[in-house]
Amino acid sequence: MPLGNELLQYLLTGLTLGGIYALIALGFVTIYTVTGHINFTQGEFVMLGALTSISMIKLGLPMWLAITVAVAIVGIFGAAFERVVIYPARNSSVVTIIIITIGFSVAIRGVALLLWGTQSYPMQPFSSGPPINILGAIMNRQSIWVLLLSIVVVITLFIFFERTVMGKALKACAINRLAASLMGISPQKMSLFCFSLCASIGALAGIFITPITTATYDMGLMLGLKGFVAAVLGGLTNTTGAILGGFLLGILEAMGAGLISSGYKDAISFLILLLVLLNRPEGLLGKPERDRV
Amino acid sequence: MSLLEIENLTRNFGGVTAVANMSFQVNTGEIVAFIGPNGAGKTTLFNLITGLIKPDYGTIKFKNIDITGKVPEKIAALGINRTFQNLQLFNGMTVVENVMVGAHRHGKQGLLQAGFSFPGVAKEERFILAKAMEKLELVGLTDKKDIPVEILPYGQQRLLEIARAMAMEPKMLLLDEPAAGLNQGETDILGDLICKLPKMGMTILLVEHNMDLIMRISHHIVVLDHGSKLFEGNPGEVQNDAKVIAAYLGEEIV
Secondary structure, three states: OOHHHHHHHHHHHHHHHHHHHHHHHHHHHHHHHHHOOOOOOHHHHHHHHHHHHHHHHHOOOOHHHHHHHHHHHHHHHHHHHHHHHHHHHOOOOHHHHHHHHHHHHHHHHHHHHHHHOOOOEOOOOOOOOOOEEEOOEEEOHHHHHHHHHHHHHHHHHHHHHHHOHHHHHHHHHHHOHHHHHHOOOOHHHHHHHHHHHHHHHHHHHHHHHHHHHOEOOOHHHHHHHHHHHHHHHHOOOOHHHHHHHHHHHHHHHHHHHHHOOHHHHHHHHHHHHHHHHHHOOOOOOOOOOOOOO | OEEEEEEEEEEEEOOEEEEEEEEEEEEOOOEEEEEOOOOOOHHHHHHHHOOOOOOOEEEEEEOOEEOOOOOHHHHHHOOEEEOOOOOOOOOOOEHHHHHHHHOHHHOOOOHHHHHHOHHHHHHHHHHHHHHHHHHHHHHOOHHHOOOEHHHOOHHHHHHHHHHHHHHOOOOEEEEEOOOOOOOHHHHHHHHHHHHHHHHHOOEEEEEOOOHHHHHHHOOEEEEEEOOEEEEEEOHHHHHOOHHHHHHHHOOOOO
Protein backbone atom coordinates (compact mmCIF):
# COMPACT_ATOMS: atom_id res chain seq x y z
CA MET A 1 0.00 0.00 0.00
CA PRO A 2 1.46 3.42 -0.91
CA LEU A 3 2.40 5.63 2.02
CA GLY A 4 -0.31 8.19 1.24
CA ASN A 5 -3.02 5.56 1.45
CA GLU A 6 -1.45 4.13 4.57
CA LEU A 7 -1.46 7.54 6.29
CA LEU A 8 -5.09 8.12 5.30
CA GLN A 9 -5.92 4.74 6.78
CA TYR A 10 -4.24 5.63 10.08
CA LEU A 11 -5.98 9.00 10.05
CA LEU A 12 -9.39 7.35 9.72
CA THR A 13 -8.59 4.87 12.51
CA GLY A 14 -7.34 7.77 14.59
CA LEU A 15 -10.54 9.75 14.04
CA THR A 16 -12.61 6.82 15.31
CA LEU A 17 -10.47 6.39 18.40
CA GLY A 18 -10.35 10.16 18.80
CA GLY A 19 -14.14 10.44 18.76
CA ILE A 20 -14.35 8.09 21.73
CA TYR A 21 -11.51 9.79 23.60
CA ALA A 22 -13.13 13.17 22.98
CA LEU A 23 -16.43 12.00 24.50
CA ILE A 24 -14.69 10.64 27.61
CA ALA A 25 -12.56 13.79 27.87
CA LEU A 26 -15.75 15.88 27.72
CA GLY A 27 -16.94 13.99 30.79
CA PHE A 28 -13.75 14.86 32.67
CA VAL A 29 -13.84 18.52 31.62
CA THR A 30 -17.53 19.09 32.33
CA ILE A 31 -17.30 17.63 35.83
CA TYR A 32 -14.05 19.46 36.54
CA THR A 33 -15.27 22.89 35.47
CA VAL A 34 -18.59 22.67 37.29
CA THR A 35 -17.55 20.90 40.49
CA GLY A 36 -13.75 21.19 40.62
CA HIS A 37 -13.42 17.41 40.95
CA ILE A 38 -11.42 15.07 38.73
CA ASN A 39 -13.55 11.99 38.35
CA PHE A 40 -11.57 8.87 37.52
CA THR A 41 -14.73 6.73 37.45
CA GLN A 42 -15.48 8.26 34.03
CA GLY A 43 -13.95 5.17 32.33
CA GLU A 44 -16.14 2.81 34.35
CA PHE A 45 -19.25 4.63 33.09
CA VAL A 46 -18.05 3.66 29.60
CA MET A 47 -17.68 0.01 30.60
CA LEU A 48 -21.02 -0.05 32.44
CA GLY A 49 -22.78 1.41 29.39
CA ALA A 50 -21.31 -1.21 27.08
CA LEU A 51 -21.93 -4.24 29.29
CA THR A 52 -25.39 -3.14 30.44
CA SER A 53 -26.56 -2.66 26.86
CA ILE A 54 -25.22 -6.12 25.96
CA SER A 55 -27.16 -7.63 28.87
CA MET A 56 -30.27 -5.77 27.76
CA ILE A 57 -29.91 -7.15 24.23
CA LYS A 58 -29.53 -10.63 25.72
CA LEU A 59 -32.78 -10.07 27.62
CA GLY A 60 -34.39 -9.73 24.19
CA LEU A 61 -34.77 -5.98 23.96
CA PRO A 62 -34.40 -4.46 20.50
CA MET A 63 -31.09 -2.70 20.06
CA TRP A 64 -32.33 0.91 20.21
CA LEU A 65 -34.32 0.18 23.38
CA ALA A 66 -31.40 -1.69 24.96
CA ILE A 67 -29.15 1.30 24.29
CA THR A 68 -31.68 3.79 25.68
CA VAL A 69 -32.24 1.71 28.82
CA ALA A 70 -28.49 1.21 29.35
CA VAL A 71 -27.78 4.94 29.00
CA ALA A 72 -30.60 5.74 31.42
CA ILE A 73 -29.36 3.15 33.96
CA VAL A 74 -25.80 4.48 33.81
CA GLY A 75 -27.11 8.05 34.06
CA ILE A 76 -28.98 7.12 37.25
CA PHE A 77 -25.90 5.29 38.47
CA GLY A 78 -23.84 8.45 37.90
CA ALA A 79 -26.32 10.48 39.95
CA ALA A 80 -26.32 7.87 42.73
CA PHE A 81 -22.51 7.85 42.67
CA GLU A 82 -22.47 11.62 43.15
CA ARG A 83 -24.95 11.50 46.03
CA VAL A 84 -23.49 8.52 47.87
CA VAL A 85 -19.76 8.89 47.21
CA ILE A 86 -18.89 12.46 46.15
CA TYR A 87 -21.47 14.51 48.07
CA PRO A 88 -20.47 13.34 51.59
CA ALA A 89 -16.83 14.15 50.73
CA ARG A 90 -17.53 17.44 48.92
CA ASN A 91 -15.53 19.50 51.40
CA SER A 92 -12.45 17.28 51.20
CA SER A 93 -9.33 18.24 49.30
CA VAL A 94 -8.98 17.70 45.56
CA VAL A 95 -6.52 14.85 46.16
CA THR A 96 -8.88 13.06 48.54
CA ILE A 97 -11.68 13.18 45.98
CA ILE A 98 -9.35 11.88 43.24
CA ILE A 99 -8.36 8.95 45.45
CA ILE A 100 -12.00 8.27 46.28
CA THR A 101 -12.91 8.16 42.59
CA ILE A 102 -9.96 5.87 41.79
CA GLY A 103 -10.90 3.58 44.66
CA PHE A 104 -14.50 3.51 43.60
CA SER A 105 -13.58 2.73 40.00
CA VAL A 106 -11.59 -0.29 41.21
CA ALA A 107 -14.64 -1.38 43.19
CA ILE A 108 -16.94 -0.99 40.16
CA ARG A 109 -14.53 -3.06 38.07
CA GLY A 110 -14.60 -5.75 40.77
CA VAL A 111 -18.38 -5.88 40.78
CA ALA A 112 -18.41 -5.93 36.96
CA LEU A 113 -16.03 -8.90 37.05
CA LEU A 114 -18.47 -10.77 39.30
CA LEU A 115 -21.47 -9.88 37.13
CA TRP A 116 -20.04 -10.34 33.67
CA GLY A 117 -16.90 -12.44 34.13
CA THR A 118 -13.67 -12.02 32.21
CA GLN A 119 -14.87 -12.87 28.72
CA SER A 120 -15.22 -10.23 26.06
CA TYR A 121 -18.69 -9.62 24.66
CA PRO A 122 -19.20 -8.82 20.99
CA MET A 123 -22.03 -6.61 19.71
CA GLN A 124 -23.67 -6.38 16.28
CA PRO A 125 -22.61 -3.27 14.36
CA PHE A 126 -25.48 -0.76 14.16
CA SER A 127 -25.71 -1.12 10.41
CA SER A 128 -24.56 -4.07 8.37
CA GLY A 129 -22.69 -3.97 5.11
CA PRO A 130 -19.17 -4.04 3.82
CA PRO A 131 -16.64 -1.43 5.00
CA ILE A 132 -16.57 1.79 3.04
CA ASN A 133 -13.66 2.58 0.76
CA ILE A 134 -12.49 6.17 1.05
CA LEU A 135 -9.74 6.97 -1.46
CA GLY A 136 -8.24 3.55 -0.98
CA ALA A 137 -8.50 3.53 2.80
CA ILE A 138 -11.01 1.30 4.54
CA MET A 139 -13.50 2.58 7.09
CA ASN A 140 -15.82 0.44 9.16
CA ARG A 141 -19.48 1.39 9.09
CA GLN A 142 -19.44 1.40 12.88
CA SER A 143 -16.59 3.94 12.84
CA ILE A 144 -18.89 6.29 11.01
CA TRP A 145 -21.48 5.78 13.75
CA VAL A 146 -18.83 6.64 16.34
CA LEU A 147 -17.90 9.84 14.50
CA LEU A 148 -21.56 10.74 14.08
CA LEU A 149 -22.15 10.19 17.80
CA SER A 150 -19.27 12.44 18.81
CA ILE A 151 -20.46 15.17 16.45
CA VAL A 152 -24.06 14.91 17.69
CA VAL A 153 -23.01 14.93 21.37
CA VAL A 154 -20.70 17.91 20.86
CA ILE A 155 -23.39 19.90 19.02
CA THR A 156 -26.04 18.99 21.61
CA LEU A 157 -23.77 20.04 24.47
CA PHE A 158 -22.95 23.26 22.65
CA ILE A 159 -26.64 24.09 22.20
CA PHE A 160 -27.28 23.15 25.80
CA PHE A 161 -24.54 25.38 27.25
CA GLU A 162 -24.98 28.33 24.88
CA ARG A 163 -28.68 28.35 24.11
CA THR A 164 -30.52 27.19 27.21
CA VAL A 165 -31.00 28.92 30.52
CA MET A 166 -30.19 25.72 32.38
CA GLY A 167 -26.91 25.47 30.47
CA LYS A 168 -26.10 29.07 31.31
CA ALA A 169 -26.81 28.40 34.96
CA LEU A 170 -24.39 25.46 34.83
CA LYS A 171 -21.77 27.60 33.13
CA ALA A 172 -22.31 30.36 35.69
CA CYS A 173 -21.78 27.82 38.44
CA ALA A 174 -18.49 26.82 36.83
CA ILE A 175 -17.31 30.43 36.48
CA ASN A 176 -18.29 31.75 39.90
CA ARG A 177 -19.90 29.33 42.32
CA LEU A 178 -20.41 31.98 45.01
CA ALA A 179 -22.29 34.38 42.77
CA ALA A 180 -24.25 31.50 41.22
CA SER A 181 -25.49 30.30 44.59
CA LEU A 182 -26.65 33.84 45.36
CA MET A 183 -28.67 33.77 42.14
CA GLY A 184 -30.49 30.80 43.64
CA ILE A 185 -28.55 28.21 41.64
CA SER A 186 -27.76 25.23 43.85
CA PRO A 187 -24.19 24.07 43.19
CA GLN A 188 -25.12 20.72 44.68
CA LYS A 189 -27.97 20.15 42.23
CA MET A 190 -25.69 21.21 39.38
CA SER A 191 -23.07 18.73 40.54
CA LEU A 192 -25.67 15.94 40.65
CA PHE A 193 -26.91 16.80 37.18
CA CYS A 194 -23.38 17.02 35.86
CA PHE A 195 -22.34 13.58 37.09
CA SER A 196 -25.48 12.06 35.64
CA LEU A 197 -24.94 13.80 32.29
CA CYS A 198 -21.29 12.75 32.07
CA ALA A 199 -22.10 9.17 33.06
CA SER A 200 -24.67 9.03 30.24
CA ILE A 201 -22.20 10.43 27.71
CA GLY A 202 -19.60 7.89 28.87
CA ALA A 203 -22.15 5.08 28.52
CA LEU A 204 -22.98 6.16 24.96
CA ALA A 205 -19.29 6.19 24.06
CA GLY A 206 -18.89 2.65 25.46
CA ILE A 207 -21.90 1.32 23.57
CA PHE A 208 -20.85 2.82 20.24
CA ILE A 209 -17.27 1.52 20.44
CA THR A 210 -18.23 -2.03 21.49
CA PRO A 211 -19.05 -3.39 18.01
CA ILE A 212 -15.46 -2.46 17.05
CA THR A 213 -13.53 -3.45 20.17
CA THR A 214 -15.90 -5.81 22.06
CA ALA A 215 -16.67 -5.14 25.72
CA THR A 216 -14.88 -6.46 28.80
CA TYR A 217 -15.14 -5.70 32.49
CA ASP A 218 -11.80 -3.85 32.46
CA MET A 219 -12.22 -1.82 29.25
CA GLY A 220 -12.95 1.31 31.30
CA LEU A 221 -9.49 1.57 32.84
CA MET A 222 -7.56 2.29 29.66
CA LEU A 223 -10.35 4.28 27.99
CA GLY A 224 -10.76 6.40 31.12
CA LEU A 225 -7.04 7.13 31.29
CA LYS A 226 -6.92 7.99 27.58
CA GLY A 227 -9.89 10.30 28.04
CA PHE A 228 -8.04 11.95 30.90
CA VAL A 229 -4.93 12.39 28.74
CA ALA A 230 -7.09 14.00 26.05
CA ALA A 231 -8.71 16.29 28.64
CA VAL A 232 -5.32 17.36 30.02
CA LEU A 233 -4.04 17.85 26.49
CA GLY A 234 -6.91 20.27 25.90
CA GLY A 235 -6.43 22.11 29.16
CA LEU A 236 -8.95 20.39 31.49
CA THR A 237 -11.21 23.46 31.65
CA ASN A 238 -11.78 23.87 27.98
CA THR A 239 -14.52 21.97 26.14
CA THR A 240 -13.15 22.73 22.68
CA GLY A 241 -9.73 21.72 23.97
CA ALA A 242 -11.07 18.38 25.18
CA ILE A 243 -12.54 17.60 21.77
CA LEU A 244 -9.37 18.61 19.94
CA GLY A 245 -7.28 16.76 22.54
CA GLY A 246 -9.35 13.62 21.97
CA PHE A 247 -8.94 13.66 18.20
CA LEU A 248 -5.27 14.64 18.39
CA LEU A 249 -4.55 11.79 20.78
CA GLY A 250 -6.50 9.32 18.66
CA ILE A 251 -4.67 10.32 15.49
CA LEU A 252 -1.21 10.33 17.14
CA GLU A 253 -1.91 6.91 18.62
CA ALA A 254 -3.06 5.46 15.32
CA MET A 255 -0.10 6.97 13.46
CA GLY A 256 2.34 5.70 16.09
CA ALA A 257 0.79 2.26 16.09
CA GLY A 258 0.86 2.07 12.32
CA LEU A 259 4.22 3.63 11.56
CA ILE A 260 6.23 2.39 14.56
CA SER A 261 4.58 -0.56 16.23
CA SER A 262 1.12 -1.22 17.58
CA GLY A 263 2.76 -2.36 20.82
CA TYR A 264 3.67 1.26 21.56
CA LYS A 265 0.10 2.53 21.20
CA ASP A 266 -0.49 3.13 24.92
CA ALA A 267 3.08 4.22 25.55
CA ILE A 268 2.61 7.01 23.01
CA SER A 269 -0.45 8.34 24.85
CA PHE A 270 1.26 8.45 28.19
CA LEU A 271 4.43 9.91 26.71
CA ILE A 272 2.25 12.71 25.34
CA LEU A 273 0.66 13.16 28.79
CA LEU A 274 4.10 13.45 30.40
CA LEU A 275 5.35 15.91 27.81
CA VAL A 276 2.26 18.10 28.20
CA LEU A 277 2.31 18.01 31.98
CA LEU A 278 6.02 18.85 32.09
CA ASN A 279 6.07 21.58 29.46
CA ARG A 280 2.61 23.01 29.28
CA PRO A 281 0.60 21.99 32.34
CA GLU A 282 -2.26 24.30 31.35
CA GLY A 283 -2.77 22.20 28.21
CA LEU A 284 -2.67 23.22 24.57
CA LEU A 285 -5.73 25.48 24.74
CA GLY A 286 -6.08 26.03 28.47
CA LYS A 287 -5.43 29.29 30.21
CA PRO A 288 -3.00 29.36 33.13
CA GLU A 289 -4.63 28.33 36.40
CA ARG A 290 -7.17 30.82 37.69
CA ASP A 291 -8.55 31.21 41.17
CA ARG A 292 -11.51 29.07 42.07
CA VAL A 293 -14.08 30.12 44.60
CA MET B 1 -45.01 45.58 58.45
CA SER B 2 -41.45 44.49 58.91
CA LEU B 3 -39.90 42.44 56.13
CA LEU B 4 -36.66 41.62 57.87
CA GLU B 5 -36.25 41.14 61.60
CA ILE B 6 -32.83 40.68 63.10
CA GLU B 7 -32.48 39.77 66.73
CA ASN B 8 -29.37 39.54 68.88
CA LEU B 9 -27.25 38.62 65.86
CA THR B 10 -23.65 37.79 66.82
CA ARG B 11 -20.69 36.55 64.84
CA ASN B 12 -17.09 36.21 66.01
CA PHE B 13 -14.00 35.64 63.90
CA GLY B 14 -11.45 34.16 66.28
CA GLY B 15 -11.24 36.74 69.03
CA VAL B 16 -12.77 39.54 66.97
CA THR B 17 -16.47 40.20 67.28
CA ALA B 18 -17.52 41.35 63.83
CA VAL B 19 -21.21 41.62 64.65
CA ALA B 20 -22.21 41.92 68.30
CA ASN B 21 -25.71 41.34 69.56
CA MET B 22 -27.32 43.37 66.81
CA SER B 23 -31.06 43.84 66.49
CA PHE B 24 -33.04 45.89 64.00
CA GLN B 25 -36.01 45.69 61.67
CA VAL B 26 -36.50 46.70 58.07
CA ASN B 27 -39.93 47.61 56.71
CA THR B 28 -41.18 46.71 53.25
CA GLY B 29 -40.37 49.32 50.62
CA GLU B 30 -37.71 51.13 52.62
CA ILE B 31 -34.22 52.08 51.54
CA VAL B 32 -32.08 51.39 54.60
CA ALA B 33 -28.43 52.39 54.66
CA PHE B 34 -25.75 50.94 56.92
CA ILE B 35 -22.86 53.25 57.61
CA GLY B 36 -19.84 53.06 59.84
CA PRO B 37 -16.08 52.99 59.71
CA ASN B 38 -14.19 50.13 58.07
CA GLY B 39 -14.43 47.00 60.19
CA ALA B 40 -17.75 48.09 61.71
CA GLY B 41 -19.32 44.81 60.54
CA LYS B 42 -21.34 46.04 57.55
CA THR B 43 -20.19 43.42 55.07
CA THR B 44 -20.29 40.67 57.72
CA LEU B 45 -23.91 41.64 58.32
CA PHE B 46 -24.67 41.24 54.61
CA ASN B 47 -22.85 37.92 54.53
CA LEU B 48 -24.92 36.72 57.47
CA ILE B 49 -28.22 37.78 55.90
CA THR B 50 -27.41 36.11 52.57
CA GLY B 51 -26.20 32.91 54.23
CA LEU B 52 -22.56 33.09 53.13
CA ILE B 53 -21.54 32.78 56.77
CA LYS B 54 -23.52 31.48 59.72
CA PRO B 55 -24.12 33.43 62.92
CA ASP B 56 -22.83 32.22 66.27
CA TYR B 57 -25.97 33.47 67.92
CA GLY B 58 -29.21 35.24 67.12
CA THR B 59 -31.97 34.94 64.54
CA ILE B 60 -32.71 36.39 61.11
CA LYS B 61 -36.33 36.36 60.00
CA PHE B 62 -37.40 37.25 56.48
CA LYS B 63 -41.13 37.53 55.73
CA ASN B 64 -41.59 35.87 59.14
CA ILE B 65 -39.60 32.82 58.04
CA ASP B 66 -36.54 31.94 60.08
CA ILE B 67 -33.66 31.92 57.61
CA THR B 68 -30.84 31.75 60.16
CA GLY B 69 -28.13 29.39 58.93
CA LYS B 70 -29.84 28.43 55.65
CA VAL B 71 -27.67 27.88 52.55
CA PRO B 72 -27.30 30.87 50.16
CA GLU B 73 -29.35 29.38 47.31
CA LYS B 74 -32.31 28.70 49.64
CA ILE B 75 -32.19 32.26 50.92
CA ALA B 76 -31.90 33.56 47.37
CA ALA B 77 -34.94 31.50 46.40
CA LEU B 78 -36.95 33.22 49.15
CA GLY B 79 -36.27 36.55 47.45
CA ILE B 80 -33.05 38.03 48.80
CA ASN B 81 -30.30 39.00 46.42
CA ARG B 82 -27.16 41.08 46.70
CA THR B 83 -24.28 42.70 44.90
CA PHE B 84 -20.68 42.66 46.03
CA GLN B 85 -18.13 45.20 47.10
CA ASN B 86 -15.66 43.47 44.79
CA LEU B 87 -17.65 42.52 41.73
CA GLN B 88 -18.68 38.89 41.24
CA LEU B 89 -19.72 38.76 37.61
CA PHE B 90 -19.59 35.70 35.36
CA ASN B 91 -16.49 36.50 33.31
CA GLY B 92 -16.44 34.83 29.94
CA MET B 93 -20.15 35.36 29.46
CA THR B 94 -21.73 38.34 27.73
CA VAL B 95 -23.55 41.18 29.47
CA VAL B 96 -27.00 39.87 28.66
CA GLU B 97 -26.05 36.28 29.57
CA ASN B 98 -25.04 37.46 33.02
CA VAL B 99 -28.45 39.01 33.52
CA MET B 100 -30.16 35.91 32.13
CA VAL B 101 -28.49 33.77 34.78
CA GLY B 102 -29.97 36.15 37.33
CA ALA B 103 -33.40 35.59 35.80
CA HIS B 104 -33.06 31.81 35.50
CA ARG B 105 -35.30 31.28 38.52
CA HIS B 106 -38.26 32.49 36.47
CA GLY B 107 -37.85 29.58 34.11
CA LYS B 108 -40.53 26.97 34.45
CA GLN B 109 -38.64 24.17 32.75
CA GLY B 110 -37.05 21.56 34.97
CA LEU B 111 -33.94 19.55 34.23
CA LEU B 112 -35.72 16.91 32.20
CA GLN B 113 -37.73 19.25 30.03
CA ALA B 114 -34.59 21.26 29.34
CA GLY B 115 -33.05 18.04 28.03
CA PHE B 116 -35.92 16.80 25.92
CA SER B 117 -38.21 19.55 24.73
CA PHE B 118 -36.56 21.95 22.35
CA PRO B 119 -39.64 24.09 21.53
CA GLY B 120 -40.28 24.58 25.25
CA VAL B 121 -36.67 25.50 25.84
CA ALA B 122 -36.63 28.01 23.00
CA LYS B 123 -39.81 29.66 24.29
CA GLU B 124 -38.42 29.90 27.79
CA GLU B 125 -35.14 31.24 26.46
CA ARG B 126 -37.04 34.07 24.75
CA PHE B 127 -39.02 34.79 27.92
CA ILE B 128 -35.89 35.03 30.05
CA LEU B 129 -34.07 37.02 27.40
CA ALA B 130 -36.95 39.53 27.39
CA LYS B 131 -36.76 39.81 31.18
CA ALA B 132 -33.00 40.34 31.01
CA MET B 133 -33.30 43.02 28.32
CA GLU B 134 -35.90 44.83 30.43
CA LYS B 135 -33.40 45.08 33.28
CA LEU B 136 -30.54 46.15 31.02
CA GLU B 137 -32.77 48.93 29.73
CA LEU B 138 -33.28 50.16 33.31
CA VAL B 139 -29.54 50.48 33.91
CA GLY B 140 -28.91 51.82 30.42
CA LEU B 141 -26.77 48.98 29.12
CA THR B 142 -29.02 47.83 26.28
CA ASP B 143 -26.49 48.63 23.59
CA LYS B 144 -23.73 46.73 25.43
CA LYS B 145 -25.67 43.48 25.63
CA ASP B 146 -23.38 41.28 23.52
CA ILE B 147 -20.09 42.51 24.95
CA PRO B 148 -18.08 40.11 27.17
CA VAL B 149 -18.41 41.48 30.72
CA GLU B 150 -14.69 41.65 31.39
CA ILE B 151 -14.15 44.42 28.83
CA LEU B 152 -16.99 46.58 30.18
CA PRO B 153 -15.81 49.73 32.01
CA TYR B 154 -15.82 49.37 35.79
CA GLY B 155 -18.77 51.68 36.45
CA GLN B 156 -20.90 49.78 33.95
CA GLN B 157 -19.88 46.47 35.53
CA ARG B 158 -21.34 47.80 38.78
CA LEU B 159 -24.58 48.72 37.06
CA LEU B 160 -24.61 45.31 35.38
CA GLU B 161 -24.29 43.55 38.72
CA ILE B 162 -27.31 45.47 39.94
CA ALA B 163 -29.23 44.59 36.76
CA ARG B 164 -28.38 40.92 37.32
CA ALA B 165 -29.60 41.13 40.91
CA MET B 166 -32.79 42.87 39.76
CA ALA B 167 -33.42 40.16 37.18
CA MET B 168 -34.06 37.75 40.03
CA GLU B 169 -36.87 40.11 41.01
CA PRO B 170 -36.00 39.80 44.68
CA LYS B 171 -38.14 41.16 47.49
CA MET B 172 -35.05 42.51 49.15
CA LEU B 173 -31.85 43.64 47.51
CA LEU B 174 -28.58 44.17 49.37
CA LEU B 175 -26.15 46.55 47.72
CA ASP B 176 -22.60 46.42 49.06
CA GLU B 177 -20.84 49.69 48.21
CA PRO B 178 -22.54 50.12 44.83
CA ALA B 179 -20.95 53.54 44.27
CA ALA B 180 -17.37 52.44 44.97
CA GLY B 181 -15.17 53.52 42.07
CA LEU B 182 -17.93 55.41 40.29
CA ASN B 183 -17.51 59.00 39.15
CA GLN B 184 -20.02 61.69 40.12
CA GLY B 185 -22.11 61.29 36.97
CA GLU B 186 -22.32 57.52 37.38
CA THR B 187 -23.11 57.89 41.07
CA ASP B 188 -26.06 60.16 40.22
CA ILE B 189 -27.42 57.63 37.73
CA LEU B 190 -27.01 54.94 40.37
CA GLY B 191 -28.84 57.02 42.98
CA ASP B 192 -31.77 57.60 40.63
CA LEU B 193 -31.87 53.90 39.84
CA ILE B 194 -31.90 52.86 43.51
CA CYS B 195 -34.71 55.34 44.23
CA LYS B 196 -36.86 53.59 41.61
CA LEU B 197 -36.42 50.12 43.10
CA PRO B 198 -38.93 50.34 46.02
CA LYS B 199 -41.67 51.20 43.50
CA MET B 200 -40.81 47.95 41.75
CA GLY B 201 -41.48 46.04 44.95
CA MET B 202 -37.93 45.85 46.28
CA THR B 203 -36.72 46.74 49.72
CA ILE B 204 -33.14 47.97 49.68
CA LEU B 205 -30.34 47.49 52.18
CA LEU B 206 -27.34 49.57 51.32
CA VAL B 207 -23.75 49.71 52.55
CA GLU B 208 -22.02 52.79 51.24
CA HIS B 209 -19.34 55.32 52.11
CA ASN B 210 -20.59 58.07 49.84
CA MET B 211 -22.46 60.23 52.37
CA ASP B 212 -24.04 62.53 49.79
CA LEU B 213 -25.61 59.53 48.08
CA ILE B 214 -26.79 58.05 51.39
CA MET B 215 -28.32 61.24 52.67
CA ARG B 216 -30.06 61.78 49.33
CA ILE B 217 -31.69 58.38 48.83
CA SER B 218 -32.10 56.53 52.13
CA HIS B 219 -35.22 56.56 54.28
CA HIS B 220 -33.55 55.11 57.31
CA ILE B 221 -29.94 54.85 58.42
CA VAL B 222 -28.33 52.39 60.82
CA VAL B 223 -24.95 53.49 62.13
CA LEU B 224 -22.59 50.67 63.10
CA ASP B 225 -19.40 50.81 65.09
CA HIS B 226 -17.27 47.84 66.17
CA GLY B 227 -20.00 45.40 65.29
CA SER B 228 -22.70 47.12 67.32
CA LYS B 229 -25.54 49.43 66.46
CA LEU B 230 -24.54 52.91 67.51
CA PHE B 231 -27.59 54.80 66.33
CA GLU B 232 -30.52 54.55 63.96
CA GLY B 233 -32.79 57.15 62.49
CA ASN B 234 -33.61 59.17 59.40
CA PRO B 235 -30.88 61.09 57.56
CA GLY B 236 -31.59 64.33 59.43
CA GLU B 237 -31.34 62.69 62.84
CA VAL B 238 -28.14 60.88 61.92
CA GLN B 239 -26.43 64.04 60.72
CA ASN B 240 -27.19 65.78 63.98
CA ASP B 241 -26.31 63.04 66.44
CA ALA B 242 -23.19 63.76 68.47
CA LYS B 243 -22.16 60.08 68.87
CA VAL B 244 -22.35 59.46 65.13
CA ILE B 245 -20.38 62.56 64.34
CA ALA B 246 -17.67 61.50 66.76
CA ALA B 247 -17.46 57.92 65.53
CA TYR B 248 -17.78 58.39 61.86
CA LEU B 249 -18.79 61.61 60.19
CA GLY B 250 -16.06 63.59 61.93
CA GLU B 251 -16.20 66.96 63.61
CA GLU B 252 -16.33 69.90 61.34
CA ILE B 253 -13.07 71.81 61.41
CA VAL B 254 -13.77 75.43 62.13
